[in-house]
Amino acid sequence: MTGPKRGIGMVADVIFEFDMRIKNGEKEEDDLQLIDGIIEIDDNVVTMIGTPRxxxxxxxxxxxxxxxxIFDNAVEATVEVAISELHYGFDLxxxxxxxELEENREFQLFGGTIGESCGLRRFVVAVNLDTLMHLKFKVHKEGSNLVExxxxxxxxxxxxxxxxIKLEEASILVKVTWSPLIA
Known part of the structure; x- marks a missing residue:
């Protein structure tokens, strides 16, 4: 009989496994292990619907x-951001x-310096169906105030x-593509 050499059991309804590394060289074995582990979510997840953790x-x-x-009736939003007509660099x-919550919660998708016209990587978020998805851009150029x-x-x-979004520093094009989470 073939199979695992040890017993495997799972008591959680859902697990998320993480294996994140810090790039440290050309080869994968040179990379440093940042985190390696799991998060378990059990049937008490119903109490988490609409409550960020x-x-x-x-x-x-x-x-x-x-x-x-965790969202009850959600769709997937793929957010693409392209920065063009750059006049000078800025922090974004x-x-x-x-x-949808009593207090607005922000989930940061990107933070960094923009030094040339570019496209940012795609971001995928879940959004409750028939609601508004709000994206907040904070732009800061050295020697000036933060603009939202x-x-x-x-x-x-x-x-x-x-x-x-037309800015003094650049033009930011935001494209959102919607798709269902459940087929």
Whole structure:
């Protein structure tokens, strides 16, 4: 009889497994292990619907702070951001604002310096169906004040929508593509 050499049991309804590494060289074996572990979610998950939870996963080389929320009737939003017509560099922070709660919660999707016209990586978030998804852009240029710009998209089962934000520093094109989470 073939099979595992040890017993395997799972009492959680859902597990998320993490294996995050810090790139340290050309070869994978040169990379440092940041975190390696799991998060278990059991049938008490119903109490978490619509309530964001934050937690920290600690490892040998540091910790990773994570946030998650469970949605009851959600769709998937793929957010694409392209930065063009760049006049000078700036620091950019992009957050998804979860406003269905009593207090607005922000989940940071991107934070970094923009030095040239580029496309950011895609971001995928869950949004309750028939609600607004709010994206907040915080732009800061050295020697000037922080400027915030928000754009909102009405969630749909299918389709896409885009908005353009014209700034003194650059132009930011935001495209959101909607798709169902359950087929």
């Amino acid at each position: 934050a937690f920290r996963l600690s490892g040998d080389c540091g910790s990773v702070d994570m946030s998650m929320a 922070s992009l957050s998804y604002v979860l406003s 710009h928000c754009c909102s998209f009405e969630s749909n089962l299918h389709g896409c929508a885009s908005q353009e």
